[in-house]
Amino acid sequence: AAWPLDVFIPPDASPAVVARLKDLGADITVCDRKAGETGDPCVTAFRAAVRDGALPFGVQGPDNGLAIEGGRTLGFEIAETLAAAGSEPGTLYVQVGGGALASALAQGLFQALAAGRLARMPRIVALQTEGCAPLARAFGKATDIALDAAAKHRTNYMWAWESVPHSLAHGILDDETYDWLEILKGVRTSGGAVVVAPESAVERAYDLGKRHTAIAASATGTAGLAGLLSGPLPPGPVTVLFSGIDR
Structure with missing residues (x-):
């Protein structure tokens, strides 16, 4: 459908997965954990994008x-x-x-x-x-x-x-x-x-x-x-x- 795809991944994501995302033209954001931060930074970034108007193309029931x-x-x-x-x-x-x-x-x-x-x-x-x-x-x-x-x-x-x-x-x-x-x-x-x-x-x-x-x-x-x-x-x-x- 040629829609833009923003993907939020951890620093240790599988190289094979990262390569496939690049092949698909995804806009990849690597989300590092920060001192004092709780929860998954990828989920935090994903939900921030949804609040800004992105469609939640995720795998968790509360989000999709x-x-x-x-x-x-x-x-x-x-x-x-x-x-x-x-x-x-x-x-x-x-x-x-x-x-x-x-x-x-x-x-x-x-x-x-x-x-x-x-x-x-x-x-x-x-x-x-x-x-x-x-x-x-x-x-x-x-x-x-x-x-x-x-x-x-x-x-x-x-x-x-x-x-x-x-x-x-x-x-x-x-x-x-x-x-x-x-x-x-x-x-x-x-x-x-x-x-x-x-x-x-x-x-x-x-x-x-x-x-x-x-x-x-x-x-x-x-x-x-x-x-x-x-x-x-x-x-x-x-x-x-x-x-x-x-x-």
């Missing part, structure tokens, strides 16, 4: 609801697959950074349940890395709090991760889980959990994905498997999402 609408179809596909298999839904492991993927999956599965495609929700287990786990922190703090009360007092439960995030699963190192509330709803309602995986499990999941599948998933994309590797094997079938290409 269409991202959630698209992601719900993954939930529909999983529901159809589970229904066709004729087995109980078991447990679904999903990697979480900003939260759009897990939020969309939960909403899609709820819709499938309401439509009679599932006998019950699969248990949703949200995975974060030990290098950045704001959702796990919020899940623990809001254990006995009603969701509507948590929503009204967001900053009591969800705030930016205090240290600079690091992990091989680079794509889920969001300072905040922006779509956190829908994920908490999905986890609670399904009887699931939020798991923090050690970096060793993240690395092992990536290695297993490469060696035992033909899916060229990145370490971010295989991180959900790290959740399965970090705890006891749940009963029944297990679904793990591999998402995000290895560049």
Whole structure:
């Protein structure tokens, strides 16, 4: 469409991604972290651009609801697959950074349940890395709090991760889980959990994905498997999402 595209990236963005953005003619702004600054500087710059009139071409539900609408179809596909298999839904492991993927999956599965495609929700287990786990922190703090009360007092439960995030699963190192509330709803309602995986499990999941599948998933994309590797094997079938290409 030949529209201008402003992109805000961290200094350690993948060289392959940066090269592709340049090929597409994007106007790239590298956002460095500054002393005393909280939150992701890329998100801060992105939202400032939106306030100035830019269209929010992003992947987080609070900024671009269409991202959630698209992601719900993954939930529909999983529901159809589970229904066709004729087995109980078991447990679904999903990697979480900003939260759009897990939020969309939960909403899609709820819709499938309401439509009679599932006998019950699969248990949703949200995975974060030990290098950045704001959702796990919020899940623990809001254990006995009603969701509507948590929503009204967001900053009591969800705030930016205090240290600079690091992990091989680079794509889920969001300072905040922006779509956190829908994920908490999905986890609670399904009887699931939020798991923090050690970096060793993240690395092992990536290695297993490469060696035992033909899916060229990145370490971010295989991180959900790290959740399965970090705890006891749940009963029944297990679904793990591999998402995000290895560049």
